[in-house]
Amino acid sequence: MKAIIIDDEQHVREGLLLLADWEQFGITEVYEAKDGAEAKEEITKHRPEIIFTDMNMPKVDGIDLLKWLHEKNLQSKIIVVSGYDDYHYMRNALCYGSFDYILKPIDPVILHDTLARATSEWKKQQVARASTLEATRVINEVKPLYWDHLLTNLLTHSVISQETVNKIQAEFAINLKQVKCTVAVLTLVPIIQKAFGEDKNLAFFTILNICNEIIQGKNKHGICFRNETKDNEIVMFMWEKSDYFISQIHECIYRCYQMKLPIAVGKESHSLQESYQSALLALKKHNLLGKSNNIAYYHDMAKSSLLHLFDYSQELMWALRSGSMEKVDEILQGLFNRLQMNNELSMEQIQAWETQFEQMRTNWLKEYSIDEATVLYNGVNYWEEDGLFSFQKFKEEKRKEFHQLLELLSKVKYQKDKNSIQEIEAYLRNHYDKEITLQEIADRFYLSREYISRRFRQEYADTITNYLTNIRVMKAKELLENPHLKIYEIAFMVGYQNEKYFSKVFKKSTGFTPNEYRAQVVSK
Numbered sequence: 001m002k003a004i005i006i007d008d009e010q011h012v013r014e015g016l017l018l019l020a021d022w023e024q025f026g027i028t029e030v031y032e033a034k035d036g037a038e039a040k041e042e043i044t045k046h047r048p049e050i051i052f053t054d055m056n057m058p059k060v061d062g063i064d065l066l067k068w069l070h071e072k073n074l075q076s077k078i079i080v081v082s083g084y085d086d087y088h089y090m091r092n093a094l095c096y097g098s099f100d101y102i103l104k105p106i107d108p109v110i111l112h113d114t115l116a117r118a119t120s121e122w123k124k125q126q127v128a129r130a131s132t133l134e135a136t137r138v139i140n141e142v143k144p145l146y147w148d149h150l151l152t153n154l155l156t157h158s159v160i161s162q163e164t165v166n167k168i169q170a171e172f173a174i175n176l177k178q179v180k181c182t183v184a185v186l187t188l189v190p191i192i193q194k195a196f197g198e199d200k201n202l203a204f205f206t207i208l209n210i211c212n213e214i215i216q217g218k219n220k221h222g223i224c225f226r227n228e229t230k231d232n233e234i235v236m237f238m239w240e241k242s243d244y245f246i247s248q249i250h251e252c253i254y255r256c257y258q259m260k261l262p263i264a265v266g267k268e269s270h271s272l273q274e275s276y277q278s279a280l281l282a283l284k285k286h287n288l289l290g291k292s293n294n295i296a297y298y299h300d301m302a303k304s305s306l307l308h309l310f311d312y313s314q315e316l317m318w319a320l321r322s323g324s325m326e327k328v329d330e331i332l333q334g335l336f337n338r339l340q341m342n343n344e345l346s347m348e349q350i351q352a353w354e355t356q357f358e359q360m361r362t363n364w365l366k367e368y369s370i371d372e373a374t375v376l377y378n379g380v381n382y383w384e385e386d387g388l389f390s391f392q393k394f395k396e397e398k399r400k401e402f403h404q405l406l407e408l409l410s411k412v413k414y415q416k417d418k419n420s421i422q423e424i425e426a427y428l429r430n431h432y433d434k435e436i437t438l439q440e441i442a443d444r445f446y447l448s449r450e451y452i453s454r455r456f457r458q459e460y461a462d463t464i465t466n467y468l469t470n471i472r473v474m475k476a477k478e479l480l481e482n483p484h485l486k487i488y489e490i491a492f493m494v495g496y497q498n499e500k501y502f503s504k505v506f507k508k509s510t511g512f513t514p515n516e517y518r519a520q521v522v523s524k
Helices: 010-019 036-046 062-072 087-095 108-154 162-172 189-194 200-216 242-257 272-285 309-322 325-340 347-367 391-430 438-445 449-460 464-480 487-493 499-510 514-523
Strands: 002-006 029-033 050-053 077-082 100-103 182-187 222-226 233-238 263-265 295-297
Touching (some): 002 010, 002 036, 029 036, 036 050, 050 062, 050 108, 062 087, 077 108, 100 108, 108 222, 108 233, 189 200, 189 242, 200 222, 200 233, 200 242, 242 295, 263 272, 272 295, 272 347, 309 347, 325 391, 347 391, 391 438, 391 449, 438 449, 449 464, 464 487, 464 514, 487 514
Parallel strands (some): 002 050, 050 077, 077 100, 263 295
Antiparallel strands (some): 182 263
């Protein structure tokens, strides 16, 4: 704690310095001033908690100083030390909040008692002030959340309770049942991506401050709040001069961030729900390719037909199955050309594309037995640095999604194909003693003979016939080491019904007849 002694007599200041046990009361710094003018400077600079002041001083006397302290509301404890037992001085001391009045010469006991009470009371009040400040801080933090919740509910309810009407009237001096309101919707998607590094809460806090500062001003003309049911949406209720405020908000955000955020303005209505729905419709239908300032009005909304990705699902599926990036790009370019044909592209169209692509992609992943937890690219960065929509970026994002999907499906398809060929090879090793045809293998593994032949040669650098023959010959060599087995028995055991044909195949492969090979093995 800090204290200051104000008196034009030096010996009085020195006496107080010596008489008071400052350390006992937690006072570590004590300043001095010889008159009220000097005291004002010291008090402003050091903000002492305890102030001792004389009443009769040059330049600025004690009464004027008390008035000044009262106006500043510094929360300090003021102890008047005066040589005058004068009602005029005492009255002013009490009037301007003096804690106590001590007469000169100063009695050490009275000084000690007064200082003890003053410091004790200041500490108690400081605790109370801190508690009040904390309560106020909490209220200030919670209050916007409260209004966000209350006002968000109005967007989905056609009937507003009288209790809600009363709360809004008390806060904003407006009766919602008696006035028409205009609702506008502002989407933060571009600015969250471009200006706030994906920090959504900071974006909401900053933009809401801008909006409310403009729309409320000296007189409250509306209220802006965060829609709790949407990830990136600010909603504005305005009960007068809506076009003016929308324009001001749009321009202010542009000045601060050089971004033209999409704002949709609904129709004026006694129903907030109706006005809000019309604003959403304006936002959905707004032509993103048009040359505009990015403000969409319900009354300017034009009808447009949607392109449905579902209509091209088979064409896209065959392109993906083919593994051809060029084929996929060719189909996508055709779709982009259709979208751009009328120089019209809306958020409704983008949402339809995104929703349908997600459903199609989910089905394709299931078809290929790909884990649903696989991390997939979702391209949503469609915005230029100034916040306007970029059709070029939209095309790039959609291509990235399809390219990743193509790579993923091709990889899985390749692995599945590889596994199928490996299963065929294992089948040959386990059934070499039986007659095996390519058609039988095709039927068993649900693959075409041509595909099996081509993929088997790619995987094992040999035909199925040669590969099966090599397996049989290797097995025959093992059996020929047993002198008790007849040649015809061995031929049958490795899948040949004819002994002569077996001998012919064996000699072609090894350069020896079965008997010659056995003779060599036995002689060793």
